[in-house]
Amino acid sequence: MDAVKRYFRSPAAVAGLILLLIVIAMAITAGWLYPRDPLALAGRPLVWPFSNPRFLLGTDNSGRDIAAQIFYGARISLLIGGVATAIAILIGILVGAFAGYYGGWVDNVLMRITEAFQTLPNFVLLLVLVAVFGSTLTTVTIAVGVVSWPAPARLTRAEFLSLRNREFVQAGRTLGMKNIQLIFGEILPNALPPVIVYASVVMAVAILLESALAFLRLSDPNVASWGNLIGLGRDVLRVQWYVSAIPGIAILVTVLAVSLVGQGLNDALNPRLKGR
């Protein structure tokens, strides 16, 4: 309860939470406010924002409602960000837990693989994965998750290294608990909080990675994603710059919200480290 109180005492953390709730609300109400397909033709192309009450944020180069695409884009960004983060954290926890718990050659092999993933620029690896497996919503989400796991793995490993010889673990071992029980039942719950906090960083990066991929037209072209819209707006950048500008602000706000919430959680859970 203390942590919750501490969280709400920080104005930045509260602002982040409000922004995040707004983005989530946009994702939920998209189907209700804009029942039509956001990628369907809605009116004349390149209507400026605020000039026609039917299209509050204007229309893009092919006459699709920008506001509708922003609302539906919130769904895509949160979906890809959330699922990719879950994948990354899951792989990271598994690799980090085994490496940290067993040590020795298991640690050596797993850390070599982690190092290989970290040496290769993650966006380049993302390009390779998309080149190989194509760019549907599912493959892009999995690919973003697969390139993001090394940092959570290192974090989990560090936690496990410091916890594996604690007394409660030794007590469990004397009671005859199996390794798997010790890893997932005893150590992991204690190692989890910093990893969960770090998930916000992974999610912020995942959203940025997907939008960059979509901007390069290498993500799924059949969904209304913010990155797609920015890429589309690039063709009319000289005059109708708003087509690119609006979705960019949406990405900025979302990533900002996620980072602020993560920062707030971090400060609330580790009050001693506040201000770092």
Added chain:
Amino acid sequence: MRILTLAGRRLAASIPTLVLILIGVFLLLQFAPGDTVDAMMAQMGGGDAATAKELRKFYGLDLSIPAQLGNYLWRLVRLDLGFSSIYGKPVASVILERLPPTILLMTASLSFAFFFGLLFGVIAARGVNRWPDTLISTLGLIFYATPSFWFGLMAIVVFSVYLQWLPPGGFEDIGAVRTGIWRVLDIASHLVLPTLTLGLIFLAIYLRIMRASMLEVLNLDYVRTARAKGLDETRVVTRHVLRNALLPMVTLIGLQAGTMLGGSVVVESVFSLPGLGRLAYESVVQRDLNTLLGIVFVSALLVITVNFVVDLIYARLDPRIMAEG
């Protein structure tokens, strides 16, 4: 000498990593739909199956996968990255042509981010929790959340379209033949916006780390001693605090080298710079898998090199590291 042995040992340790990456990506690319020959046939406007078979035999694509992998690694030892059928040149020379703009861009962005990150970090830490700190920290958070490609596009709108101060893209003005200092200035003016765009997110990271590390060092005993012996605040910061506070910043350069290279893929596409990142993007679109694999190799090599240099700098900044080694 000891620095060299230490860093050299770490360099040697990265060779297995490099081999692991190459084998992994090579095997991964075997799953790719269509190979180089398919891409070539498509470019030629189609052809019959016999030609395709002959071409596959010529490029050694009819062998088993382990044999192909062995061939590839053996050629790599002799620094032969294969042949790019799209560009009609050896991959090594294609990559070598594209390397200078990327290295220039990365160096410029890194210097920009490092210098201003340091400066703003120090200013924020000096006025902790007062308005300069709040302003700088807020800006840092916003920069961190800004998608680089979007910032690049908006910078083009403001500085190239409306103000017309800077060129919107390209590496140099192809229309005019310039030499010497004028050519340098021309390239520099083309690189201002890409440098800012790529450097922005790193500026945010650096200033945050610098601020945290300054705050930590400022509370150490030896800083109190320095103050107690009557040094003014500027002296304390520049002579005593900075050197120790810099260590995490230098570590970060090594950690971020890969991210920066990845970021340049996007930035080079925004500003149509003929660099390595753009080549990576083009080779994905054109299914030039040989070139893509070559780029993977070169970018891993680049990251390893940066880390090697960082090790050297690190040992220079902090003699204790050598003593432990």
